[in-house]
Every structure is written in C-alpha cells, then in structure tokens.
Amino acid sequence: MPGLAECQSLLRLLIARGDPRAIPLAKGAIDQYLDAAPVSARGRGLRVLQRDALDQHLAAVGVQRSFAETVDAYITGKLAQE
Numbered sequence: 001m002p003g004l005a006e007c008q009s010l011l012r013l014l015i016a017r018g019d020p021r022a023i024p025l026a027k028g029a030i031d032q033y034l035d036a037a038p039v040s041a042r043g044r045g046l047r048v049l050q051r052d053a054l055d056q057h058l059a060a061v062g063v064q065r066s067f068a069e070t071v072d073a074y075i076t077g078k079l080a081q082e
Helices: 004-017 020-036 039-059 062-081
Strands: none
Touching (some): 004 020
16 A cells, blocks of 8 residues: 555654644645555555554553544544545
C-alpha cells in the first residue's frame, strides 16, 4: 500500500510526542495516504493505521493517550466515508 508505512511511522512519532498542535499534521498524513492509495486498499490501510493508533493508545498516558484518541476518531470518520 503506497505511503502506508510512512504514514504509520509519522503517526507513531506524533502520538509519542503528544503535542496537540500537531493534530493537523496527523490528519494531513492520513489524508495524503488516502490520496495516494488505490481505492481498493484504502479501507484496509485505514484499519491498519487505526489498529496501530489503538495499540499506541493502550501504552500511552496523558497527552499521548488523548492524541491517539483523536487519531482514532479521525480514522473512524474516514472509514465511515469509505
């Protein structure tokens, strides 16, 4: 899946930092992945990203946990649009 690994790496980094000002960067990375991915792979890729964000959420505390929840909610919205 094009861009999935890059998007996943960036989301992990952003979640680890937990800076709420970086939420637009996370959303932008997800949107860029969707723009680059074939239509048939988008839903599967989003679920991979969501599962990873949920794993990060379970291991996180404080702002990192909140950031992971925000990423999860954004992905959930994108999945609903697919």
